[in-house]
Structure formats: structure tokens, C-alpha cells
Amino acid sequence: MNKNATPHKSPLYLCAPVNALVEGVYEERIPYSKIKEHGDFGLGTFDNLDGEMVMLDGNIFQITSDGRVHQRDETSETPFACVTFYHPATHDELKKKSSYEEFTTWLESLLPSPNIFYAIRIEGTYSYIRVRSVPKQDSYKPLVEVAKEQPVFEFTNIKGTLAGFYTPAFMSSLNVPGLHLHFLSSDFQSGGHLLECRSENVRAGVQFINSLELSLPMSLDYLTLDFQRDIEDDLDKAEK
Amino acid sequence: MNKNATPHKSPLYLCAPVNALVEGVYEERIPYSKIKEHGDFGLGTFDNLDGEMVMLDGNIFQITSDGRVHQRDETSETPFACVTFYHPATHDELKKKSSYEEFTTWLESLLPSPNIFYAIRIEGTYSYIRVRSVPKQDSYKPLVEVAKEQPVFEFTNIKGTLAGFYTPAFMSSLNVPGLHLHFLSSDFQSGGHLLECRSENVRAGVQFINSLELSLPMSLDYLTLDFQRDIEDDLDKAEK
Numbered sequence: 001m002n003k004n005a006t007p008h009k010s011p012l013y014l015c016a017p018v019n020a021l022v023e024g025v026y027e028e029r030i031p032y033s034k035i036k037e038h039g040d041f042g043l044g045t046f047d048n049l050d051g052e053m054v055m056l057d058g059n060i061f062q063i064t065s066d067g068r069v070h071q072r073d074e075t076s077e078t079p080f081a082c083v084t085f086y087h088p089a090t091h092d093e094l095k096k097k098s099s100y101e102e103f104t105t106w107l108e109s110l111l112p113s114p115n116i117f118y119a120i121r122i123e124g125t126y127s128y129i130r131v132r133s134v135p136k137q138d139s140y141k142p143l144v145e146v147a148k149e150q151p152v153f154e155f156t157n158i159k160g161t162l163a164g165f166y167t168p169a170f171m172s173s174l175n176v177p178g179l180h181l182h183f184l185s186s187d188f189q190s191g192g193h194l195l196e197c198r199s200e201n202v203r204a205g206v207q208f209i210n211s212l213e214l215s216l217p218m219s220l221d222y223l224t225l226d227f228q229r230d231i232e233d234d235l236d237k238a239e240k
Numbered sequence: 241m242n243k244n245a246t247p248h249k250s251p252l253y254l255c256a257p258v259n260a261l262v263e264g265v266y267e268e269r270i271p272y273s274k275i276k277e278h279g280d281f282g283l284g285t286f287d288n289l290d291g292e293m294v295m296l297d298g299n300i301f302q303i304t305s306d307g308r309v310h311q312r313d314e315t316s317e318t319p320f321a322c323v324t325f326y327h328p329a330t331h332d333e334l335k336k337k338s339s340y341e342e343f344t345t346w347l348e349s350l351l352p353s354p355n356i357f358y359a360i361r362i363e364g365t366y367s368y369i370r371v372r373s374v375p376k377q378d379s380y381k382p383l384v385e386v387a388k389e390q391p392v393f394e395f396t397n398i399k400g401t402l403a404g405f406y407t408p409a410f411m412s413s414l415n416v417p418g419l420h421l422h423f424l425s426s427d428f429q430s431g432g433h434l435l436e437c438r439s440e441n442v443r444a445g446v447q448f449i450n451s452l453e454l455s456l457p458m459s460l461d462y463l464t465l466d467f468q469r470d471i472e473d474d475l476d477k478a479e480k
Contacts, residue, residue, distance in 0.1 A: 011453070019410055113463035116456050170259055170467045173410040210456040213251070216356050218450055223353035227410045 010085035011211035012117045012165065012175075013038035016222070019173045021045070021080045022231045022238065024140040025221050028079035032060055036074060038213065039083025041119060043164050043182040047077040049146060050136040052193050054163050054182040055083060056121075061184055063191040065135040067153050069184065079217075082165055082175055084119050088205030095201050097127065103199045107179060110206050111166055117209035118166040120181065124202030125159045131183050131192030144234040153192055160185035162194060172232055174214060176239050195240070250325035251451035252357045252405065252415075253278035256462070259413045261285070261320045262471045262478060264380040265461050268319035272300055276314060278453065279323025281359060283404050283422040287317045289386060290376040292433050294403050294422040295323060296361075301424055303431040305375040307393050309424065319457075322405055322415055324359050328445030335441050337367065343439045347419060348406075350446050355408050357449035360421065362402040364442030370394045371423050371432030384474040393432055400425035402434060412472055414454060416479050435480070 015030050015038075026049040035044075040058040045051065051064040053072075060072045094106050111118050132150045164181035171177065184191040216222070255270050255278075266289040275284075280298040285291065291304040293312075302310045334346050351358050372390045404421035411417065424431040456462070 115463055115465060170413040210458055212454040214452040216450040223355055
């Protein structure tokens with residue numbers, strides 16, 4: 001690890017464990033004003049699972065299931081968000097046309113250990129990108145069921161930002177394990193949860209994070225949830 | 241949950257995930273001066289797995305594998321400790337002679353949800369108690385192997401303090417799941433990791449904790465560890 005790669009003191013912050021979301025706890029009414037006390041960068045969703053969230057430089061963007069992008073203010077509420085104050089330690093470029101496998105292999109090569117967190121922000125152009133959003137839920141059903149009906153959007157020759165995190169596999173009950181990235185186009189017209197891409201010319205900033213702050217909800221829904229079920233399969237299906 | 245049972249703002253603090261300890265990372269040289277920034281109450285061990293640690297009112301006690309108790313200062317170092325600032329929300333008494341099953345059933349009845357953390361401090365007398373310590377390790381072997389050779393100590397009609405935590409099952413990679421208690425006798429002559437007891441007359445203080453702070457070690461041992469193995473069986477054997 002080079003000396004510039006010292007972890008910044010800002011922890012990775014989770015306002016809830018992701019397994020609660022996977023089990024269908026879609027409403028916690030945590031205002032983004034609270035989330036922003038813990039970071040200016042990250043991803044998540046909104047209450048009632050109303051779309052994908054990406055936070056860049058403290059700005060909160062919502063990609064709803066119709067594919068549209070909305071800037072939201074701090075009064076918006078969420079059941080799940082993962083944020084940090086973004087201070088990248090390293091920057092690297094991938095200038096050649098790359099398949100999704102080449103792109104993710106390159107990204108993972110920037111992460112020296114699988115046992116800590118990383119915040120990752122990638123700016124660049126994509127010859128192809130496929131993203132999804134999630135439809136707002138009126139009643140509760142498990143995330144894996146919702147994901148079966150998720151709207152998927154494809155774009156070609158698009159410029160934008162991918163923002164997200166790498167989480168060690170052994171913390172899969174708390175946060176989506178491995179790479180988890182949300183996309184926002186440079187023209188703020190489209191975005192979503194990344195499913196696949198082919199990159200043209202990208203630059204990735206990576207922040208090494210070796211601490212976690214996790215809040216556990218105190219709602220009746222959360223406190224009475226039965227977590228005995230192994231959610232790893234569901235999480236995998238819901239996120240990929 | 242009654243209104244006195246509001247979670248205190250002090251989080252549960254872990255200086256490392258317990259799975260690193262289970263895999264044999266017994267030396268992280270984290271001084272107790274750092275641990276005490278995060279709590280005055282808790283449990284853990286010492287570098288090279290040199291015995292069991294119990295912290296009461298900011299005092300650090302070590303129970304070595306010869307069964308002796310030593311008070312240690314803040315320069316002592318550890319690979320694993322779990323602490324909080326202890327502010328109990330509730331107090332309850334169990335005044336009748338109770339088997340271990342009755343005792344743990346009573347304790348669990350004081351915890352209204354299995355999905356948050358609790359700090360638990362129990363003062364009282366025991367007609368019987370069985371504890372263990374762990375022997376200092378010169379070389380690295382998995383905790384489950386070390387635990388096979390653990391010295392076990394039994395006491396009758398003994399007064400003392402049990403201190404520890406309840407952790408939700410879905411965080412078993414981070415902290416020992418369920419109830420995890422260390423014992424220190426009132427005369428400071430004996431103690432260890434609780435294996436079994438029969439209680440006579442005990443009073444339990446319980447603190448509700450709904451936030452976690454976790455530090456990830458930046459040692460080469462930790463960063464290069466292969467966590468692919470499922471350690472749940474090992475943890476169960478090593479702790480029971």
C-alpha cells in the first residue's frame with residue numbers, strides 16, 4: 001500500500017443494515033439531513049423503496065422507476081443509505097475500450113485488500129451501460145420479489161459518474177458485498193443501479209476506509225423482524 | 241419498550257471484527273488507551289491471546305490461563321476488544337436459585353428485540369460457576385484449536401460480576417453472537433469467559449445500544465487474511 005493510500009478518518013456510515021431492506025423494511029423515515037451529517041458521497045434509496053439514490057458532493061439525486069432523475073432536498077427520507085465524506089487517496093485511469101469483466105477486474109486491482117471498505121467514484125464515458133431502478137412499494141414484499149419487476153434502462157455512448165463502495169464479503173448482512181455502484185449521467189437525465197457496462201475512457205478515485213459506523217433502526221418493523229432466514233441468495237438476486 | 245429504555249448514545253465499539261481473532265490474528269498492538277476512548281466497560285483479550293479481559297468502570301482486568309487475575313494499565317495491547325460507556329437503562333433481579341438455562345432465559349427476557357445490541361452487567365452470587373481462560377500463543381493457530389486446550393475453572397458459592405454483551409445473530413462475523421459474558425469475582429482473585437453457572441441472587445443492568453463503531457485493522461496479517469471460510473462453527477466451538 002503506498003503512503004498516499006492512508007485511510008481517511010471518515011468512516012463508512014450505514015443508517016441501517018442492508019438485510020432489513022432485503023427483508024422488506026422500506027420505510028424508516030430517516031431524513032437525509034441526518035444522513036448528510038455522516039457524508040457527502042454515497043448511495044441508497046428512499047422511503048417506500050422509491051428509486052435509487054446517488055449522492056455526489058452533497059447533492060442528493062433520485063432515479064425513479066420511470067428512469068427520470070430528480071434532485072431531492074434534505075427533508076427526503078430513507079430506510080437505507082451508505083455514505084462517507086469522499087477524500088480519494090488514489091486516482092487511476094483505464095483508457096482502452098473494456099468489457100464489463102475487464103472493467104471490474106481493473107477496479108478490483110485498485111483495491112489492495114478484500115478486508116476493508118473502499119469508496120469509489122468513476123468519471124468517464126461508456127460505449128454501453130445498463131442500469132435499473134426500483135418501483136415505489138405500497139405494500140411490503142421482499143426485495144428479491146420487487147427486483148423481478150425492476151425497470152432496466154440501456155444507454156450507448158454516455159458520459160457520467162459511477163459512485164459507490166466495495167464491502168468485504170463477511171459484512172454482507174450490513175452492506176451489499178463486493179462492488180456496488182450507482183450511475184448518474186453528466187447531463188443529469190439518466191442513471192440507476194449499475195448492472196453492466198462497457199467503458200471507453202474512465203478515471204477512478206479510490207478512498208480506503210477502515211472504520212464503520214452503523215445505526216440500527218428503532219422502529220417496530222425493524223425490532224420485530226425475523227432475521228433467521230439466510231438472505232445472501234436474495235441479496236445476490238436483488239442486486240445483480 | 242418502556243420510556244426509560246431509550247438507547248444511550250454510546251455505541252458498541254469493536255477494535256476489530258471477531259472473525260480475525262477466530263482466524264488466528266492474535267496480535268494487533270492496539271493499546272488499551274485507544275480502546276478506553278470508546279468505553280469504560282466491556283470484554284476482550286490481550287495480544288498473543290494472553291488471557292481473557294474484562295473492563296469494569298474503566299479498570300482493565302486480565303485473567304491469564306493459570307486462573308490468576310491481574311490489573312493492567314492502558315499500555316497493554318490487544319487484537320480484540322468490545323466496549324461501550326456503560327449507562328444501564330433497566331435493572332432487574334433474579335432472586336431464586338436458577339439453573340443455567342433458567343438464568344439465560346431470564347436474561348434474554350430482559351432484551352425486547354434480538355436485532356439490537358445490549359451491554360449487560362450482572363452483580364450477584366452463584367452457587368456454581370464454570371469459566372475458562374485462553375493460553376498465550378507463541379505461534380498462530382485457529383482459535384478453535386486453541387480452545388481445545390483451554391484451562392477451565394470451577395467455583396462454588398462465589399460472588400462477582402458478569403460483564404458483556406448481546407449481539408444480533410446476523411453480525412456473527414463482527415462480534416460473538418448472542419450472549420457473551422466474562423466473569424470477575426468480587427475478591428478479584430478469579431474469573432474468565434463464562435461457560436456455565438447456577439445463580440443464587442443476581443441483579444442485571446441492561447443498556448440498549450443501537451449503533452456500532454467498528455475499526456478494521458491495517459496490519460498485513462489482517463489485510464491479507466482469507467476470510468472465505470465459514471467461521472461460524474469454529475466460533476461456536478471456541479466460545480462454548
